């Protein structure tokens with residue numbers, strides 16, 4: 001088989017590796033992809049000169065390469081309806097269609113859907129009008145809230161407001177997200193521990209595809225602005241049997257059922273960003289609440305989950321596309337994995353100065369036992385790699401437990417430098433899991 005993956009980051013890199021592992025897969029193309037992906041396997045080929053949302057070029061490429069399947073892995077491409085349009089041209093595409101992926105690309109639609117089907121969520125209101133939003137804040141100025149652009153914003157459209165002033169600043173910042181921020185939400189701030197959980201759905205049924213804990217804010221100690229994700233550990237012991245059972249009953253089942261009733265049956269990967277609220281000590285259920293759904297794998301969650309997958313991914317994907325999910329469990333190895341995002345200094349706000357700067361030490365880092373590096377914002381220049389984005393790479397280390405995985409990850413990170421001291425990363429990835437293990 002020949003597969004084409006749409007996207008260019010660390011998520012697409014690990015997906016390419018996962019498909020390439022199958023003896024049934026002859027070639028994996030990634031468009032645009034990044035140069036570093038080709039180091040993983042001779043089966044992988046990238047097309048980095050293409051721009052991400054140029055559908056006509058992707059269609060031409062898919063036809064020319066005569067691919068058997070397109071995996072639309074990236075959120076903007078899903079929101080543009082790539083799955084629908086490939087399908088119309090007779091090319092099977094994996095992922096939710098445009099209407100189903102609205103669960104990610106419109107937070108307004110998503111929250112209204114969740115409310116209608118009684119999923120556990122924080123209180124929220126949606127706004128288009130700044131004045132109305134300000135008077136809403138006036139009614140209860142002390143509360144902790146989250147101000148959120150409704151549309152896609154590279155994981156950066158959410159602002160935490162602890163004070164009235166923060167809330168006003170957050171409201172006025174919505175403009176900077178252009179059409180994505182025209183409608184915005186103000187949500188009750190939930191207190192608790194966050195997690196990411198993945199399931200693969202065929203429209204009627206789903207199978208759990210792993211759990212992880214992301215570290216969303218830019219700086220060590222959970223400080224600074226939100227980012228696309230600074231590092232992960234997987235699996236997370238936060239999700240024990242009883243919590244998983246609660247998630248299935250109160251979140252996943254009503255999600256699948258509701259999407260079908262809305263005429264938007266969900267096919268593909270669903271990513272639940274959940275929070276285990278402090279009310280967790282109370283006897284009644286409803287401990288877990290939904291922060292958001294995404295219509296795809298997470299980055300870097302995919303990088304710590306997929307390397308441990310023992311079931312052939314293409315078999316699962318094919319069965320989903322035939323709406324006959326082949327399995328009720330996905331098999332994983334028993335390793336623990338930690339990823340650290342190597343970022344350009346200044347990420348996520350201002351990091352232009354790092355662009356084009358040389359990256360050193362990748363080969364030395366890869367020599368540490370259990371370490372793999374997935375490329376994201378980087379490109380080849382002559383014989384080395386240079387910075388080409390905010391999150392440059394995700395370094396993943398596996399180990400028998402969280403201690404070993406972290407130790408290997410940070411030993412490997414100590415070998416990597418970016419010209420002009422332009423590397424930034426968090427030094428505390430996995431700290432919650434570590435605390436739980438002591």
Ligand code: AMP
Pocket residue numbers: 122146148155158187188189190191194216226273291292
């Ligand atoms: P989102 O893009 O909706 O996942 O939001 C980004 C991050 O903001 C989440 O990972 C949470 O850390 C935080 N967040 C968003 N909404 C809430 C909420 N209602 N309560 C607590 N934290 C939230």
Ligand code: GLY
Pocket residue numbers: 155214228229294297298299300301
């Ligand atoms: N890790 C967060 C995301 O993929 O959206």
